[in-house]
Each structure stands twice: as C-alpha cells, then as structure tokens.
Amino acid sequence: EIVLTQSPGTLSLSPGERATLSCRASQSLSSSYLAWYQQKPGQAPRLLIYGASSRATGIPDRFSGSGSGTDFTLTISRLEPEDFAVYYCQQYGSSSWTFGQGTKVEIK
Amino acid sequence: EVQLVESGGGLVQPGGSLRLSCAASGFTFSSYSMNWLRQAPGKGLEWVSYISSSSSSINYADSVKGRFTISRDNAKNSLYLQMNSLRDEDTAVYYCARPRMGSMDVWGQGTTVTVSS
Numbered sequence: 001e002i003v004l005t006q007s008p009g010t011l012s013l014s015p016g017e018r019a020t021l022s023c024r025a026s027q028s029l030s031s032s033y034l035a036w037y038q039q040k041p042g043q044a045p046r047l048l049i050y051g052a053s054s055r056a057t058g059i060p061d062r063f064s065g066s067g068s069g070t071d072f073t074l075t076i077s078r079l080e081p082e083d084f085a086v087y088y089c090q091q092y093g094s095s096s097w098t099f100g101q102g103t104k105v106e107i108k
Numbered sequence: 109e110v111q112l113v114e115s116g117g118g119l120v121q122p123g124g125s126l127r128l129s130c131a132a133s134g135f136t137f138s139s140y141s142m143n144w145l146r147q148a149p150g151k152g153l154e155w156v157s158y159i160s161s162s163s164s165s166i167n168y169a170d171s172v173k174g175r176f177t178i179s180r181d182n183a184k185n186s187l188y189l190q191m192n193s194l195r196d197e198d199t200a201v202y203y204c205a206r207p208r209m210g211s212m213d214v215w216g217q218g219t220t221v222t223v224s225s
Contacts, residue, residue: 035211037153044203044218045153050211057213088153092210095167097143097155 002026004089006100012108019076021103023089028069033092036065036074039102040085048087049074079105110134110214112204117219124194124223130187130204130216138182141165143207144189146200147218154200157189158207172198194223 003026013019023034031052037045047056049065052072062077076083084107089100116128130142144156157178158167166178177190187204199222205212 030210033210039153044215045212046215047211047213050209050213056211090153090211092207095158095165096169097145097158097207097212099153099155102152 002029002091002093002098004091004098004100006087006089006103008103009101010104010106012106013079014108015079015081017079019074019079019083019105021074021076021087021089021105023067023072023074023100025070025072025091029091029093031068031072034065034067034072035090035092036063037088037090038083038085039088045088076105112206112214112216114202114204114216114219117202117221119222119224120194121225122195122223125190125192126194126221128189128191128202128204128219128221130189132185132187132206135206135214137185140206140208142180142187143205143212144176144178144187145203145205145212146198146221147203148197148200151200156202159187191221194221196223199223 005024007022034052036049039045053065064075066073086102086104088102111133113131120126141160159178175193179188201218203218204216206214
C-alpha cells in the first residue's frame with residue numbers, strides 16, 4: 001500500500017502570501033492518479049487538482065499542482081480569506097484510494 | 109445539477125447494523141462507478157469501498173472487509189452501504205463520492221454514524 005505523507009502539518013500564513021504544500025509518496029506513483037482536495041469545517045471535500053496538475057472545474061487559477069514520481073506540490077499563489085482550510089492529497093491504484101493526513105492552512 | 113445525497117446515519121450500539129443510502133441526480137448514474145468514504149471526528153479521510161457501474165467489480169478497505177457490503181440499484185439511481193458488526197472506530201461522517209480519472213469529482217454532504225453504547 002502506498003502511504004502519502006503531507007508536510008507541513010500546519011501552515012500559518014497571511015492573506016496575500018504564497019502557500020506551498022507538499023505530498024510525498026512511499027513509492028513512485030502515476031501522476032495521472034494524484035489529486036488534491038480542500039475541506040472546510042462541516043463541509044465535504046472539494047476536488048481542486050486531478051492528474052497532479054489539472055485544475056477541476058471552477059477552481060481559480062491561483063491553485064496549481066506539480067510534481068511526479070514520489071514528490072508532489074500544491075501551490076496557492078496568493079491566499080484569499082476563503083482559502084484557509086485543510087488540504088488533502090490522494091492517490092489511486094487498483095480500485096482503492098489513499099489520502100495523506102492533511103495540511104491545515106491557518107491565518108497567521 | 110449534479111448531486112449526491114446520503115441518508116441513513118444515526119446512533120447504533122456496538123455490534124449493531126446500519127444501512128446507508130446515497131441518492132444520485134443530475135448525471136447518468138448507471139455509467140459511473142461509485143465510492144463510499146468516511147471521516148472520523150477530527151481525523152482525515154479514509155476510503156471505505158468501491159463498486160463499478162455494473163456492480164461487477166467491488167473492493168473494500170481492510171478495516172471494513174467482511175463487515176460492510178456495498179451495492180447499488182441503477183434503476184433507482186441509488187448506492188448503498190450495509191454496515192454490520194459495527195465498532196466504536198466506525199464512528200464517522202460517511203460520504204458517497206463519484207470517482208473520475210483517479211480522483212473524486214462529486215461528493216455528497218455526508219451522513220453521521222455514531223457507534224456507542
């Protein structure tokens with residue numbers, strides 16, 4: 001089973017700053033099957049990025065994904081107030097899905 | 109509008125059973141595989157079970173294998189999760205979600221299952 005490790009656990013930033021979130025896989029995985037989600041308290045997760053770098057429908061271009069192999073990154077170019085949330089990476093393989101433990105982006 | 113709506117959650121004693129439902133609308137349900145996922149209080153996301161569009165392929169997380177059963181009724185645009193032998197650690201918000209290209213692009217709002225005596 002592929003384990004995803006996200007870092008940092010918490011990111012304290014101010015609106016307008018750049019956020020860089022990391023997701024490291026325990027073994028190399030297909031970029032086609034790496035996704036990122038945003039979750040706010042009391043809400044379901046929302047798909048942000050699929051295929052490591054493709055934005056989902058309606059996602060602002062301040063969100064971008066990159067990476068390959070075992071190292072993947074979600075970047076938020078300029079934090080808006082509504083971006084403070086928990087972010088999860090997720091991988092797919094053999095009809096099963098695994099998630100990282102999440103990174104909380106909080107207001108500094 | 110593409111929508112998934114879960115129902116059936118509640119309070120159940122350890123060892124008890126519960127059946128969750130997920131009603132789909134706004135898309136051709138019979139053409140899509142579906143997932144159940146869960147999130148324990150204050151914890152991260154955990155995939156629970158997968159079913160293909162025709163029910164020919166089914167998969168479960170090890171944590172629920174042998175206790176949970178996923179099924180679907182394409183005529184009713186509905187997905188189900190039968191949960192038996194429930195344990196304290198099954199307490200969570202349960203989501204249904206639509207897999208697409210390795211990710212999940214549509215999620216329900218979730219239904220809460222609490223296992224407690």
